[in-house]
Amino acid sequence: MSGQGYRPDLRIVIADDEPDVLALLDAQFSMRPGFEVVGLATNGEEAVEEARAKLPDAVVMDLLMPDVNGFEGIAALQEAFPAMGVVAYTGVAGTFVREEMGSRNVEVVLKSGNLNPLAEAVERSVHSAAAH
Amino acid sequence: MAPVKNGDREWLEQRALNVIGHELRTPASTVRGLSEVFAAGVDPAERPELADALVRNARRLEGLVDDLLTATAVWPALPVGNASRVDLVGHVVLGWPERDGLSIDGAGAARARTSSISRIIGAVLDNARAYGKRPLTVSIATRGGRVQTAFDSPGPVLPDEDVRLALEPFWRGERAVTSSPGLGLGLTVARVLADHEGGRLWVEARPGGGLVTHLELPAA
Numbered sequence: 001m002s003g004q005g006y007r008p009d010l011r012i013v014i015a016d017d018e019p020d021v022l023a024l025l026d027a028q029f030s031m032r033p034g035f036e037v038v039g040l041a042t043n044g045e046e047a048v049e050e051a052r053a054k055l056p057d058a059v060v061m062d063l064l065m066p067d068v069n070g071f072e073g074i075a076a077l078q079e080a081f082p083a084m085g086v087v088a089y090t091g092v093a094g095t096f097v098r099e100e101m102g103s104r105n106v107e108v109v110l111k112s113g114n115l116n117p118l119a120e121a122v123e124r125s126v127h128s129a130a131a132h
Numbered sequence: 133m134a135p136v137k138n139g140d141r142e143w144l145e146q147r148a149l150n151v152i153g154h155e156l157r158t159p160a161s162t163v164r165g166l167s168e169v170f171a172a173g174v175d176p177a178e179r180p181e182l183a184d185a186l187v188r189n190a191r192r193l194e195g196l197v198d199d200l201l202t203a204t205a206v207w208p209a210l211p212v213g214n215a216s217r218v219d220l221v222g223h224v225v226l227g228w229p230e231r232d233g234l235s236i237d238g239a240g241a242a243r244a245r246t247s248s249i250s251r252i253i254g255a256v257l258d259n260a261r262a263y264g265k266r267p268l269t270v271s272i273a274t275r276g277g278r279v280q281t282a283f284d285s286p287g288p289v290l291p292d293e294d295v296r297l298a299l300e301p302f303w304r305g306e307r308a309v310t311s312s313p314g315l316g317l318g319l320t321v322a323r324v325l326a327d328h329e330g331g332r333l334w335v336e337a338r339p340g341g342g343l344v345t346h347l348e349l350p351a352a
Contacts, residue, residue: 018158020185024165027182031172064154092153111157113164 010126013039013054015047015073016062016089021111025060028115035119044073051077051084057126058085060118063097074106082132085125089118140297148302155315156196159189199317202251203301205324211245215329217352218242218249220281224270226250227257233266240272240279242349244329249349252325252333255318256345260285264342278331279351287342295337299323319345 012035014025022040029035039050044061045068051059059077063070074086088101088108101108105128107121166186170176176183201209221239227250228234242249260268264285271282297303301320319335326333331349338344 018162020162020189021158023182023185024162024169027169027174027179028165031169031174091155091157092150094150111161113161113166113168115165 007034009034009036010058010122011036011038011054011056012058012060012122013037013041013047013050013056014060015041015044015050015065015070016060017042017065018062021062024113025115025118029119032115032119035122044068044070044076047073048076048080051081055081056084058087058122058129060087060089060122063088063090071100074101074104078104083129085122085127085129087118087121087125140300144297144300144302151302151315152200156193159193159196162186162189163193196315199315199321202324203317203320205327210328211247211325213245213247215243215245215350218244218246220249220253220272220279223249223253224257227254228268233268235267235269236272237269238272240274240281241352242279242329242331243352244331244349248325248329252322252329252347255322256283256333256347258318259345260343263287274351277351279349281347281349283345283347284338285342285344286338286340289341290337290343292337295335295343298335298343299333322347 012029014022014029014037016022016025019042022042026037026040029037038054038056041047041050043065047059047061050056061070061073061077065073068076070088070090074088077084077086086104086106088097088106089111090097090108091111093101093108093110097108107125109118109121112118163186166182166189169182170186174182198209219239219241221236224234224236257268260283264287267286269284271284273280294303299319302316319333323333326347326349329349331347333345333347335343335345
């Protein structure tokens with residue numbers, strides 16, 4: 001496909017320890033033009049492995065996950081892939097979460113059935129990562 | 133069991149906000165999102181895994197709301213109906229579908245609402261299943277018009293704090309929110325329902341490690 005205005009789909013990896021959340025986000029992003037889900041993970045370690053294997057444009061990362069949590073996963077991702085977009089996706093965002101993610105320049109999105117805030121944050125994260 | 137201290141209360145309240153936020157937001161947002169996926173034209177018959185997820189999360193949401201209401205011990209939310217004779221051994225067996233890992237000593241029946249006993253015993257067994265080792269030994273005896281049940285669950289030696297706060301809402305011991313879903317209300321709900329049925333529920337550290345949960349109810 002070619003032509004003015006063409007933009008390839010943003011390829012994303014999603015990490016969440018809740019299988020139903022993964023299934024929902026997979027379905028929602030698949031229905032939304034401009035996105036392609038290329039990998040799913042259930043903890044931070046798997047997310048990094050998927051990122052290494054698929055080299056997505058961005059990773060959506062839940063924070064509270066067993067084994068390797070999202071905080072550790074995001075730190076590992078930013079070290080290994082500084083040009084990759086990252087968005088923290090979480091049920092709660094207290095002071096620690098906001099400060100920690102703020103210091104890493106990672107946008108936090110609260111979990112919602114409405115995909116728009118997350119999709120828009122993913123787009124911003126890709127542009128932000130590309131600018132650095 | 134020592135009472136909750138002032139510092140504990142503040143900590144538990146903060147914990148409550150975090151746990152409620154995480155555990156309620158996830159199924160609520162999943163129900164909304166999946167509903168909108170189907171409303172957008174996806175056929176549930178072609179995506180049965182999403183339809184199952186919708187039902188599962190709706191049920192989870194309902195269960196969480198029910199636990200929250202019960203744990204507050206506000207009487208309109210507590211079970212209604214008449215008490216009847218409830219066989220305790222039968223409820224223990226029903227609540228432990230695993231083939232092994234359970235030993236029952238004695239027998240007895242309580243006079244209580246069946247739904248309450250089912251939830252009390254289910255919560256105690258869930259707790260033993262999640263935190264304890266095998267076998268779980270359940271001893272039942274009747275004395276002086278009261279039926280006493282002890283759930284002896286071996287496990288690691290628990291910090292005093294874990295035992296002291298085990299029945300407090302949102303306390304989940306050393307298991308972080310990340311380890312398993314749930315509000316951490318199971319034993320709180322069990323305690324409230326035991327009180328509601330004219331009995332009581334308490335815990336103590338098990339010699340050698342683990343937890344013993346005691347349930348006392350009016351005998352049938």
